[in-house]
Amino acid sequence: MKKINLIIILFAFISLSASAELSINITKGIDNPTKIAIAPLSFYGNQLPEDTSRIIEDNLKRSGLFDPISRKNMLSFPGTIKDIYFRDWKILGAEYLVIGSLILSGDFYEITYSLLEVHSSRLVFTKIAKGSKGQLRDLSHHISDEVYEAITGIEGAFSTKVAYVTSLKSNNKTLYKLMVSDVDGARERLILESNHPIMSPSWSPDAKELVYVSFETGRPAVFRQNLANANRKQLTNFRGLNGAPSWSPDGKKLALVLSKDGNPEIYTFDLRKEKFIRHTNHFAIDTEPNWAPDSKSLVFTSDRGGSPQIYRLTLKNGEVQRLTFRGSYNARPRLASNGRTLVMIHRSAHQFHIATQDLVNGDLRILSNTSLDESPTVSPNSAMLLYATKINNRGVLAAVSLDAGVKFLLPSKQGDVREPAWSPK
Amino acid sequence: MNILFFTRLTSLILAISLSLILHLVVIYFLFNKWDEGIKIQKVSPPKYLQAKLVNLDEKIKKKIQPKPKPKPKPKPKPKPKPKPKKNNENKIKHKILDEQETKSLQASKQLELENKKIVSSYSAYIIERIEANWNRPPSARRGMESKLLIRLVPTGQVISVKLLKTSGNIAFDRSAEQAVYKVGSFDKLQQLDIQTFEKNFRKLQLVFKPNDLRL
Numbered sequence: 001m002k003k004i005n006l007i008i009i010l011f012a013f014i015s016l017s018a019s020a021e022l023s024i025n026i027t028k029g030i031d032n033p034t035k036i037a038i039a040p041l042s043f044y045g046n047q048l049p050e051d052t053s054r055i056i057e058d059n060l061k062r063s064g065l066f067d068p069i070s071r072k073n074m075l076s077f078p079g080t081i082k083d084i085y086f087r088d089w090k091i092l093g094a095e096y097l098v099i100g101s102l103i104l105s106g107d108f109y110e111i112t113y114s115l116l117e118v119h120s121s122r123l124v125f126t127k128i129a130k131g132s133k134g135q136l137r138d139l140s141h142h143i144s145d146e147v148y149e150a151i152t153g154i155e156g157a158f159s160t161k162v163a164y165v166t167s168l169k170s171n172n173k174t175l176y177k178l179m180v181s182d183v184d185g186a187r188e189r190l191i192l193e194s195n196h197p198i199m200s201p202s203w204s205p206d207a208k209e210l211v212y213v214s215f216e217t218g219r220p221a222v223f224r225q226n227l228a229n230a231n232r233k234q235l236t237n238f239r240g241l242n243g244a245p246s247w248s249p250d251g252k253k254l255a256l257v258l259s260k261d262g263n264p265e266i267y268t269f270d271l272r273k274e275k276f277i278r279h280t281n282h283f284a285i286d287t288e289p290n291w292a293p294d295s296k297s298l299v300f301t302s303d304r305g306g307s308p309q310i311y312r313l314t315l316k317n318g319e320v321q322r323l324t325f326r327g328s329y330n331a332r333p334r335l336a337s338n339g340r341t342l343v344m345i346h347r348s349a350h351q352f353h354i355a356t357q358d359l360v361n362g363d364l365r366i367l368s369n370t371s372l373d374e375s376p377t378v379s380p381n382s383a384m385l386l387y388a389t390k391i392n393n394r395g396v397l398a399a400v401s402l403d404a405g406v407k408f409l410l411p412s413k414q415g416d417v418r419e420p421a422w423s424p425k
Numbered sequence: 426m427n428i429l430f431f432t433r434l435t436s437l438i439l440a441i442s443l444s445l446i447l448h449l450v451v452i453y454f455l456f457n458k459w460d461e462g463i464k465i466q467k468v469s470p471p472k473y474l475q476a477k478l479v480n481l482d483e484k485i486k487k488k489i490q491p492k493p494k495p496k497p498k499p500k501p502k503p504k505p506k507p508k509p510k511k512n513n514e515n516k517i518k519h520k521i522l523d524e525q526e527t528k529s530l531q532a533s534k535q536l537e538l539e540n541k542k543i544v545s546s547y548s549a550y551i552i553e554r555i556e557a558n559w560n561r562p563p564s565a566r567r568g569m570e571s572k573l574l575i576r577l578v579p580t581g582q583v584i585s586v587k588l589l590k591t592s593g594n595i596a597f598d599r600s601a602e603q604a605v606y607k608v609g610s611f612d613k614l615q616q617l618d619i620q621t622f623e624k625n626f627r628k629l630q631l632v633f634k635p636n637d638l639r640l
Contacts, residue, residue: 021574021628021630022544022548022625022626022628022629023629023630023631023632024548024551024552024630024631024632024635025550025552025631025632025634026555026556026559026601026604026631026632026633027634027635027636027637028559028636028637029556029559029560029561029600029604029637030556030557030558030559030560031560038456053568056634065562065563095560095607117599117603117606118604119606119607119609120586120602120603120606124599143640149595150595150596151562151599152562152563152564152596153561153562153565153594153596153597154562154564154596155561155563159596175617179512188589218430302476361640383563399614403563403639411542
């Protein structure tokens, strides 16, 4: 009996203490960039060809979501978890710490890296990345992706590439180049060089090929080119406009604009059957098609309503629906991979800005404070976008985060840079 | 060999018997104490009133002094007393009790109100500290909600953080935990009297539910 009483009392205490906690609601935050320390990679042997930790640091900083701690302030460079003195990192204000060690086994680099929470002294993860000797940069981008995703909850996009067109004037002649580089601007590679304009590069979903418009035949034509072996193929040779190709996310089709029937209309081109299908039939100009992530509909620009506005075309039934209603000029639509954010050129107060429109709640936001902005392209993780703009009468690329919190310019080495296209994942 | 074993055994017997006796003594006291405790539980009604009576006295003291000791005393002292009083002076006490009952009820109400004020002002302090340290990830969206259980010691220091309910977004949960770890210590809680601390702030539930996000 006594025992039972005791047990009852004990239970009462337990249930009492379980329900008695004060509950406090936290509804606001500050959202400053996260302070992160990336300790230099520890390794034995010769100097590495790339400073991996520096690349990671620059990547994270450029995302605008991180504030890396300067290496010269670090009190130690731990290579393994047992070498970490969390107090040292707390003093520096670091919230997260990345450490890593590299070994060379045969012709392969193997990096063991860890992400740690400084304030709670907890390990978030330890992972291993392997790559050949030439892939140190790829490994750095991969580690950046992993760290970025763990902290932000968004897939990283540091391992992606950007295609763009440069033009350089000399001796009354303009030299056009189609280039591909890492998103940080490193490892620039020439894809095509021409004395005639090159326009509208668009990536295949596997990021192994590009389609673009070249004027080398004397009139605009759409070409498809493999990046690894430089094999290329001309896809269109119609009279008039052949332009604005856009590769569908399922890889099967291109959307493009042709004026072979007299008036610019939206077509799709089946890459396997090599067949064109016309989708719009309107006396107004229909142009700049771009695919929705599900490859079932397109967004495009049309002036059928009297001013350039953005419409959505459902391929199955040919239904056209107007999406933009604010302002007298909305053009060059790009749908982010989340399928919800529409990115476009929006004119307000006689200036052309990059703007986003949320297709669910209709929110319109102007992201850029430069003018004469053009050709926005969204990162595959829908976090950033690149666009072309003019600074001091020179064409440069600029980047802005989709929440407009981060803006920066990507300086070009020479000439004008235009028409960026962010590669898929 | 044999002698050695024998001597060892004798010494062991001594030790064993001693420890046995000690154990028995401890067990005896243990059960005796528990018996008393349970008996006290049975005479609960007068204890109830009596406790409040003492509270009133303490309350007057409280107004003059800060609140370091007020509550811890009343509970242990009044408990043993009610037994004799109930038996002997029951009738005389009754009238006084009735009068004082209303008074003590008012007083306890007021005390409760004051307590509430204290708790809410220190809760506000905790909210302020955490909000100043909560760095939400960009994947945070309106409608997400993480629930944490944190344990504090009277110095205000956080000694444990436990995720009770995930928001479904690991980065979001982590940001909430990080906010608490970043504060590390809610120093102002040292000003609280220990009773209030134990009752309200030893264990805390924190609900992270942003309402200032754009998306």
